[in-house]
Amino acid sequence: MVLAFHRRSGFLAVFILAGISAIESQQSGIAPDLRKSSPPRVVKPVGQEEVKLVCNVKYAKNYTWYKNHKKIHQPADRYVVKTPRYLRITDVLKSDSGTFVCIASNKYGTVNCTIRLIVEDPTVSSTNVSGAVKPHFLYPDKMAEAKLEYTEREKFQLLCDAKGTPTPTVTWYRGKEIYRGHRSDETITPGHYHYNIHFSGVDVADGGNYTCVVKNSFGTLTHSYVFDVKEYIRSLPQILSVWEQKKPEYAGTDLQMRAIVLSKNINTKFFWYFSKSFVPDETNLGTLINQTLFESRLETPSHKAASWLKWKVVLNLKNLSVADSGSYWCQAENIVGTVQRQTSLKVTTRPITPSPSGSTVSLTSISSEIEAVTQTSMGWTDRIRYPVAVIAVPVGVVALLIIASGLFYWQVKKGRASSSATMKSRRNIGSLQAKYVVQSNEYVIVPDLKGLGNDFGTN
Numbered sequence: 001m002v003l004a005f006h007r008r009s010g011f012l013a014v015f016i017l018a019g020i021s022a023i024e025s026q027q028s029g030i031a032p033d034l035r036k037s038s039p040p041r042v043v044k045p046v047g048q049e050e051v052k053l054v055c056n057v058k059y060a061k062n063y064t065w066y067k068n069h070k071k072i073h074q075p076a077d078r079y080v081v082k083t084p085r086y087l088r089i090t091d092v093l094k095s096d097s098g099t100f101v102c103i104a105s106n107k108y109g110t111v112n113c114t115i116r117l118i119v120e121d122p123t124v125s126s127t128n129v130s131g132a133v134k135p136h137f138l139y140p141d142k143m144a145e146a147k148l149e150y151t152e153r154e155k156f157q158l159l160c161d162a163k164g165t166p167t168p169t170v171t172w173y174r175g176k177e178i179y180r181g182h183r184s185d186e187t188i189t190p191g192h193y194h195y196n197i198h199f200s201g202v203d204v205a206d207g208g209n210y211t212c213v214v215k216n217s218f219g220t221l222t223h224s225y226v227f228d229v230k231e232y233i234r235s236l237p238q239i240l241s242v243w244e245q246k247k248p249e250y251a252g253t254d255l256q257m258r259a260i261v262l263s264k265n266i267n268t269k270f271f272w273y274f275s276k277s278f279v280p281d282e283t284n285l286g287t288l289i290n291q292t293l294f295e296s297r298l299e300t301p302s303h304k305a306a307s308w309l310k311w312k313v314v315l316n317l318k319n320l321s322v323a324d325s326g327s328y329w330c331q332a333e334n335i336v337g338t339v340q341r342q343t344s345l346k347v348t349t350r351p352i353t354p355s356p357s358g359s360t361v362s363l364t365s366i367s368s369e370i371e372a373v374t375q376t377s378m379g380w381t382d383r384i385r386y387p388v389a390v391i392a393v394p395v396g397v398v399a400l401l402i403i404a405s406g407l408f409y410w411q412v413k414k415g416r417a418s419s420s421a422t423m424k425s426r427r428n429i430g431s432l433q434a435k436y437v438v439q440s441n442e443y444v445i446v447p448d449l450k451g452l453g454n455d456f457g458t459n
Contacts, residue, residue, distance in 0.1 A: 031109025033058040037102075041138070041161060043118040043193035048092040055102035055113045060084045066101045094119050120167040122191060134219025135164035146225055150202050152232035158197040158225050160212035168216040170195050175209055182206055204229045237263040237332035239341040250350040251322055257315040257330075257343065262308045265334035270296045270313045273329040273340075280342045285329045289315070320347045 172179040275286025331340040
């Protein structure tokens with residue numbers, strides 16, 4: 001049993017060493033990376049329980065702290081180095097003031113950070129201070145560049161660093177109330193040296209007006225920040241409903257397709273797609289419809305960043321035709337992703353009611369029927385050619401009537417000419433009969449009628 005245990009221990013040790021070697025091989029060629037550090041100037045009151053000077057470094061093999069150019073050796077009474085994260089000082093004294101430098105290195109590089117720690121006693125009377133100087137801000141330009149809007153989870157600081165003699169104290173206000181910190185792990189004591197507010201992950205509820213009041217016995221400074229925090233969008237849009245066909249839609253009419261969409265992002269985008277196929281296919285929505293044919297209207301106020309916003313998205317289809325039948329997709333897109341929903345449209349030709357028996361059909365009714373038939377073969381994408389067809393059909397009908405009238409006139413004229421020739425022939429025959437009278441005992445002279453054969457239609 002003991003031998004088996006030692007063997008297992010040996011295998012475990014080999015496994016751990018192999019893991020360490022793998023980690024080192026992955027880190028090969030990477031210089032130390034400074035992830036987080038304290039501001040270059042830190043002011044604390046005398047007697048504070050502890051202060052942490054942060055110098056958080058990744059991939060560091062060597063990690064050393066110095067105070068006023070002297071190495072801080074470990075272990076020490078009140079100075080504790082937490083490698084590779086910070087230096088902690090307990091029971092803060094006036095003598096702890098100084099310049100602290102953190103140096104972290106490996107064989108690929110070196111990083112460092114410098115922090116000046118100032119320990120003051122806010123209860124000291126200004127009459128005991130020589131060379132008095134009224135407060136002034138150290139970074140007024142950075143303070144003026146502060147943003148007016150942040151996104152939930154964003155990290156930033158509200159700066160109020162100031163300098164003077166004696167060292168000025170600071171009190172923060174949120175609105176009209178004294179501000180003591182927005183997190184349980186951050187306590188801001190009024191009248192001490194908490195010059196900056198750190199938001200490591202701002203929340204929507206943190207928005208508002210923040211004012212710092214900096215003062216010593218010789219002057220007072222104030223500066224205010226006003227900002228909003230918009231919600232970090234985590235949700236896709238939701239298409240609550242989309243138009244559904246419940247009655248026949250006829251060619252030549254207009255149609256509005258409506259969709260109701262919810263989204264928390266004011267910058268949500270909308271699209272419509274068309275496909276001639278009635279089979280839904282989310283991998284191929286079809287042809288993107290021109291945005292001039294639809295509109296989106298925000299129907300709820302957007303002043304509350306955390307509320308769902310409601311849109312009505314309307315697709316306008318003018319002068320429908322059978323070619324407009326197919327699938328229509330409404331798509332909504334925000335910073336999280338896209339969603340879409342499908343509906344179908346079937347366009348039919350309106351039935352033509354037969355006219356009563358004996359009634360006449362006018363040219364206008366014929367043109368109207370031709371126009372209706374023509375529209376059923378066109379889609380809303382190519383109706384630009386339709387006016388040409390509307391003009392061409394009546395012109396063709398008029399031309400046919402003119403040709404028919406010409407043919408009728410020619411036939412009538414020909415008939416009249418034929419009738420005139422027949423009457424002339426008959427008059428000639430009558431004159432012949434009157435000239436040659438049959439006499440007794442004489443021969444009868446018979447006229448030659450071959451020359452009149454053409455007038456009678458014979459050969």
